[in-house]
Amino acid sequence: MASTDTSESSPTPRRLTPLRWAFPIVVVTLLASLLGVMYLDYIVDPEKNLHDFPIALxxxxxxxxxxxGGPAKHVNFGDQVTDGLRKAVPSxxxxxxVLGINEAQLQMQSAQVYGTIIIPSDFSKRLGILGVGSVVPxxxxxxxxxxxxxxxxxxxxxxxxxxxxxxxxTQVNTQVGQQLTDQVKSTLTPPPGGPPAPALSAATMVTLAQPLNIVVDQFRPLPGGSGEGLTAFFYSLLLLLVGMVGAMIIHQLIDSALGFLxxxxxxxxxxxxxxxxxxTRTLLLKWSAVVVMSVAVSGALLGIGSALGMPIDRPLLLFLYGAFVITAVGFTCTSVLAAVGTAGLIINLIVFIVLGLPSSGGTVPIEATPKYFGWLANFEPMHQVFLGTRSILYFNGGGVxxxxxxxxxxxxxxxIGIVLxxxxxxxxxxxxxxxxxxxATAV
Structure with missing residues (x-):
């Protein structure tokens, strides 16, 4: 039966000095300020922060x-559009x-590019037919x-x-339209002394001014139940939170059971x-609990996702990956707590949540956040977990x-967690x- 520990000397009343009273307020204020900078800076102006955003052409x-009107001339309007885009787009x-169609599709399938502009093989031919058709029924x-x-x-x-x-x-459409209009007008220029050229109708001029049909299409649309591409982010967040919070709970309860708290x-x-x-034995005991917890929770999350209708094509892979991620995060968190004690709570919160979520790329692409988020994404756990989860859920578990x-x-x-x-x-x-x-020392 548990009993109250009376082995320590009787506690003496201690006065709460101003320093002790102010310390937690200062800590929370600094932590909240860091949260404010990280969470607001990455969402306030994504367009301003845009950099190195990959799009295939x-x-x-x-x-x-x-x-x-003279000898036939070989033209390639696709090359002109390509050159125009490369010059107009801010690098x-x-x-x-600029890729071939096969390479572009491979990069789309492996999440290496966010979109593709495709100029078809008959682009110049159809543009030429449009020009001729403006004067020929x-x-x-x-x-x-x-x-x-x-x-x-x-x-x-x-x-x-x-x-x-x-x-x-839209800019390309206007430029091509100007070129096509000039070309058509040149074909209508009458020879000296000849009959006047027929005038272009207003409808024809409008068609020539905007000659391109811009079609927006989805490459491999997401199935229903994917949350518009957000299920991968939230599933990753669950894995990270379970690993961190679960480790803290295990740390607290085992220390309590052993009489340390x-x-x-x-x-x-x-x-x-x-x-x-x-x-060391205490830490090994906590790690054992983390492993068991990881397997149980990963299975529970998989079952909940399936029951809610979330499409999961690779359930076994997602289960194993989830258990592994929770174990890795849990081991590291308990090691930090074992190393620095209570302060480890703040360290874990900063590493895994405060710095991790904004640099994950799960909501706003890394290329649309300030550049230091890209530096954080090189090693922050949340980004790595998100990439793996997104690959399993949306890209058939592709390694690339x-x-x-x-x-x-x-x-x-x-x-790192084990060694530390x-x-x-x-x-x-x-x-x-x-x-x-x-x-105890008085302050």
Whole structure:
């Protein structure tokens, strides 16, 4: 039966000095300020922060031979559009990649680009037919340029692609229209002394001014139940939170069971006698609990997702990845707590939540946040977890799509947690630094 620990000397009343009273307020204020900077800076102005945003440009146009009253001339309007886009697009904001159609599709399938502009093979031919059709009766169709979005990379990324397409392709449409109008007018110039050329109708002038048909299409649309591409982010957040919060709960309850911390049940306080156990063995006990918890929770999350209708094509892979991520995060969190004690709560919160969520890329693409978020994303756990989860849920578990990075970085995090925990606790044990109250000092 648990009993109240009376082995320590009777506590003496202590006065709450101004310094002790102000310290928690200062800590919370600083933490809240860091939260404000991180969470507001990445969402306030994504368009201003846009940099290196990858979009593919595929030019399949083979050109055409056009005659303007003299010998036929080979033209390739697709090349002109490509050159115009490369010059018009700000290189510091958009990473416009001129690729073949196969490479572009591979990069779309592996989340390497957020969208693709496709100029078809008959682009010049149809544009030439449009020019001729403006003065010769017959059925004509406007040439098409397709803007493919990649909804599996997230709703915000899709919105950026659509806005870019609306601005850049509208400008291209106007430039091509001006060139086509000038070309048609040149064919209508009568020879000296000849009959006057027929005037172009207003409808024809409008058609020539905006000759392109800009079609927006989705590449591999998301299935229903995907939350517009947000289920990967929230599932990743759950894995991270369970790993961190679960580790803290396990740390607290096991320390309480071993008598290192009191347990409060409403007005009752139970403080068991301290167990004779080393710091290293205590940590190993907590790690064992974390592993069991990881397997149980990963299975529970998988079941809940399936029951709610979330599409999961690779359930076994998602279960194993989830359990591994929770274990890696839990080991690291408990190691930090073992190393620095109560302050580890703040450290874990900053590393995994305060810095992790804004740099995850799960809501706003990394390329649309301030550049220091990209630096954080190189090592922050949330970004690595998100890449792996998104790959499993949306990209069939492809390694290039982020699963390889998620696994290797989680393995690295697990290794860091194990080495840190064992090194610190063994050092404390060898130095004889037992877990017992230190002598109280007045402040």
């Amino acid at each position: 595929v030019n399949q146009d083979v050109g055409d031979d056009l005659s303007t 510091d904001k958009i990473d416009l990649r 017959g059925d004509i169709t406007r040439p098409v340029i397709t803007l493919q979005t990649n909804p599996r990379t997230g709703a915000f990324g899709t919105a950026i692609v659509q806005k870019f397409g609306a601005e850049a392709l 009191p347990t409060e049940w409403g007005p009752w306080v139970v403080h068991r006698s301290r167990a004779s156990i080393s710091r 799509a982020g699963l390889s990075r998620g696994l290797w970085m989680s393995t690295l995090g697990l290794a 925990g064992l090194a610190i606790t063994r050092f404390y044990d060898r130095k004889g630094l037992e877990r017992k109250p230190a002598a």
